[in-house]
Amino acid sequence: MSPQTKEWAEARIKEREQLLRYQVFTKIRKSDIPEGTWIVDTKWVYLVKRKADGTIEKYKARKVGRGFTQEEGINYNETYTQMMRTETFKILLVITLHREWAIRQWDVVAAYLQALLKHDIYITDINEEGETEYWKLHKALYGLKQAGYE
Numbered sequence: 411m412s413p414q415t416k417e418w419a420e421a422r423i424k425e426r427e428q429l430l431r432y433q434v435f436t437k438i439r440k441s442d443i444p445e446g447t448w449i450v451d452t453k454w455v456y457l458v459k460r461k462a463d464g465t466i467e468k469y470k471a472r473k474v475g476r477g478f479t480q481e482e483g484i485n486y487n488e489t490y491t492q493m494m495r496t497e498t499f500k501i502l503l504v505i506t507l508h509r510e511w512a513i514r515q516w517d518v519v520a521a522y523l524q525a526l527l528k529h530d531i532y533i534t535d536i537n538e539e540g541e542t543e544y545w546k547l548h549k550a551l552y553g554l555k556q557a558g559y560e
Contacts, residue, residue, distance in 0.1 A: 414469065418456060419538055421471035426535075429473065432523040435533075435545035443532050443544060450554070451479040452533045474553035475533060482555075525550040525560035 412418065429435060443449065455474050459467045506513055518524070531547040531554070550557040 417469040418471060421456070421469040422454060422473075423538065425471045425473055428520065429523065429551075432520055432549060434523050434549045434551060435547050438532075438544050438546050440544050442546075444530075447530070447532055448479075448481055449532045449534060449544070451476040452535065452551075452553075472552060473535065475531075475551045475557070477553050477555040477557075480531075480555045522550045522552050522557045522560075525557065527556070527560060529556070 452473060452475050455472045457470045457472070459470055461467045503513075526549055527547055533545050533547060533551070535543045535545060537543050547554075550560045
């Protein structure tokens with residue numbers, strides 16, 4: 411057992427609370443899942459966030475879908491995410507610097523958790539008591555094939 415067991419449990423609880431706050435899923439009974447429905451596998455990803463001086467800032471846990479367990483045409487169709495080409499970014503950066511414009515950067519908190527899903531996706535979770543829970547997703551979860559597209 412890890413010496414940080416308590417910290418990881420708290421991080422998982424925080425992540426579940428965030429998923430609930432953004433209305434990413436609804437807990438359901440296994441019997442509510444339509445017969446023959448593919449349940450997408452999930453896992454927890456853990457990260458220790460550190461300050462500039464190397465001390466621990468926080469323990470972060472993220473619930474992610476294991477997209478490779480999805481089936482095309484059943485629980486996803488599109489996977490394309492439009493991205494800017496590196497060359498385009500460099501040209502824009504040079505123009506910006508030449509004209510002495512300000513450059514700003516931002517991050518959308520929980521960006522993927524904002525995207526509504528077009529397919530019915532069901533996943534499982536093991537709660538802190540060790541019991542299996544079933545979730546119906548309403549919004550994208552990191553790791554799903556269509557998360558970036560949505």
